[in-house]
Amino acid sequence: MSDASTLNGAAAPSGTPSGTPASTAPRDFLIGKSRWKPAEFAFWAVAVGALFALPDRHLLLNEIAILGLFTLSLDLILGFAGIVSLGHAAFLGIGAYAAGLLTKHGVSEPLTGLLAAGALAGAVGFLSSFLILRGTDLTRLMVTLGVALIFHELANRLDWITGGADGLLGVAPGPIAGLFEFDIFGTTAYAYSLAVLFVLFLLARRIVHSPFGLSLRALKDNRLRAGSLGIASARRIVAVYTLAAVYAGIAGALLTQTTQFVSLEILDFARSADALLVLVIGGTGYLYGGLVGAVAFTLLKDGLSAITPAYWLFWMGLFLVVLVLVGRDRMVERVRGLLARAVGRRA
Amino acid sequence: MTVASESSIALETRGLTKDFGGFRANSDVSIAVRRGSRHALIGPNGAGKTTFVNLLTGVLSATAGSVLLGGEDVTRASPQARVRKGMARTFQINQLFADLTPLETVALAVSERLGTGAQWWRRLGTRSEVVDEAAELLTRMRLGDVMTRRTAQLPYGKQRLLEMAAALACRPQVLLLDEPAAGVPEDERHEILDMVEALPAEVTVVLIEHDMELVFSFADRISVLVQGALFTEGTVDEIARDPRVRTVYLGEEVVHA
Structure with a gap:
């Protein structure tokens, strides 16, 4: 009885009870979820603004953009499909080596290298996705970790191709699309990485x-x-695992092209773990977590290692423990609650 | 009872058997459900009702026997293939998408049915036939006023209705209702029962239930499962008068009548 009355009461403001003229409301609700929010415009405006406002920090910004893309790709599988991975660096590494080898063997145009690296990483991602279809989170962690270890060892052993532990040196990419030369300040690099990140972000x-x-x-x-x-x-x-691998491969290619070498370290377990840490800092499942997290993580790492070069990992660890214990979600929820109340009062 | 021809059987099992290790949860169960009927499957707790539903839907694979949907053998078909062939279900314990809204849940099911669920290039909500159908179904299921709220925040009774709405969005020929009113508080119960009564007549309904009041008011035919095997089958009157059925239930629980 009480149920029926609340039902009618709630239905009344939205129009006629039969609901025919009110049928645009559900559509607006669904479409509204993908509408651009002011904070999003602000985020990208700041990212582009940094190109002009921080001319001496382009190398660092480039690093952030690439880490952001790599983490975005992990967010696609972790935040949106719930697939955990401890081996996402495999795809980063495959893309990095693919772009490096392509450049060394004559195809030096960067965009071509990006596409090739993305395609190769995607192909490996497609094949390895069948390994993570079944099983629990734990088996997925182990399988992804194992796949990454295999590629790390392959890159180490195939040293006549990859340079092994010495890395792949002397990668000299040509101008982007034959127009924009890379410079030593990282200006072209950041603009390039940011542009690629933005396009792939839009697609995601x-x-x-x-x-x-x-x-x-x-x-x-x-x-x-x-x-x-x-x-x-x-x-x-x-499908989504393959897509994430393509993204990670492109991130790896960007890293090779903008730093002009590939280190074996790119396939390290620590790379995969870093991406997870970045998502822990930034949050999963809303696309910006990887980007915001990459900014925070890189600045923190940069700042801490400037203050205490030997002990920065200690402080980073402490920060993560506190962040997780206090709960980023709880903090974000509180801010969101305050905002919602403020907006609600105005409406 | 008229003699049913082959094509008038919507759902049939032949010798359906399921072993878990040494335990036989379902043993040689053969039932035939006529198209458009309201067929109840009853039995005391632990009789193997839920196992039987899981065999029908393909969540579990049968040790022996077969499942036929509209005459077609679907014993080896995946759960999602069976949905596409016209079988949908609700769950005894809510299996909903806690983080999605009812509108998203039902729109998801509708786009899946229309074959557009894998489209990655379209914005959600831009296909009006999907949104309109979802909104219309939700309104009909008395979920119109909560369709844009997070499912986890809905009252339990509303979540039970959403269980049914999600299944109906698949436009099933056969609908399996697994204890639709289970756990619903008394004051929200009538809403569920109304909706069960109002199910489209052309949909064949298999009701898994041990609430006898609901069964006797709704079903036209009843199969009784006991200890994993088909104990007896008949019309509502036959089952109601069968003293053996009462014996099975006595001691198990008080018969609501």
């Missing part, structure tokens, strides 16, 4: 707000129910 943003993206969130939330609505989960997971 469209994908997560599409029916495909919705089905990924559903899979992450409840795979049993997703299956019982007719969703073939395996295909969706293969």
Whole structure:
């Protein structure tokens, strides 16, 4: 009885009870979720502004943009599809070596290198995605870790191709699209990395707000129910894992092209772990977590290692422990709650 | 009872058996559900009802026997393939997307049915046939006023309705309702029962339930499972008068009648 009255009461303001003229409201709700928010414009304005405002920090900014892209790619599988990985650096490394070798063997145009690196990393991602279809989070952690270890060892042993532990030196990319030469200040590098990041971000943003993206969130939330609505989960997971590998491969290629060498360290476990840390700092599942986290992580690392070159990892560790214990989500929720109340009062 | 021809059977099992290690949860269960009927599957706790549903939907694979949907053998088909062939279900314990809204949940099911669920280039909400159908279904299921709220925040009764709405969005020929009113507080119960009564007549409904009041008011035919095997089957009157069925339930629980 009380239920029925609340029902009518709540339905009344939205128009006629039959609901026919009010049918644009659901559409607006769904479309509204993918509408650009002011904070997003601000974020990208700052990123572009930094190109002009911080001319002596372009190398660092370039590093941030590339880490942001790498972490964005991890967010695609972790934040949106719920797939944990401890071996995402495998794809970063494959892209980095692919771009480096391509440049050394005559194809020095960077955009071509990006596409080739993305394609190769994507192909490896596609094949390895079948290994993570089944099993628990723990098995996925172990499988992804194992795959990354295999590639690390391959790069180490195939030293006549990769340079082994010495790395791949003397990578000299040509001008981007034959127009923009890389410079020693990293200005071209940052502009290039930021442009690539932005384009891939736009694509990722469209994908997560599409029916495909919705089905990924559903899979992450409840795979049993997703299956019982007719969703073939395996295909969706293969698709998003492949996409994430392409993104990571492109990030690796950007790193090679803008730093002009490849170190074996790119396939280290620490790289994969760093990406997870960045997502812990920035948050998963809203696309900006990897980017915001990359800014925070890099600045923190840069700042701490300037203050205490020997002990920066100690402080970084302490920061992470405090962050996780206090709970970033709780802090963000509180800020969001205050904002919502302020907006609600105005409305 | 008229003699049912092959094509009038919507769902059939033949000798369906499931072993878990040494334990036989379902043993040689053969039932035939006529198209458009309201077929109840009852039995005391632990009778193997939920195992049976999981075999029907493909969540579990059968040790022996077969499942036929509209005459087609689907025993080896995946759960999602069975959904596409026209079988949908609800769950006894809510299996919903806690972080999605009811609108997103139902829109997801509708786009999946229309084959547009894998489109990555379209913005969500730009296909009006999907949104309109989802909104219309939710309104009909008395979820119109909460369709844009997070599912986890909905009252339990509303979540039970969403269980049904999500299944109906698949436009099933056969709908399996696994204890639709389970756990719903008394004052929200009538809403669930109304919706069960109002299910489209052309949809064949298999109701898994041990609430006898609901079964007797809703079903036209009843199969009784006991200890994993088909104990007896008949019309509502036959089952209601069968003293053996009462014996099975006595001691198990008080019969709501």
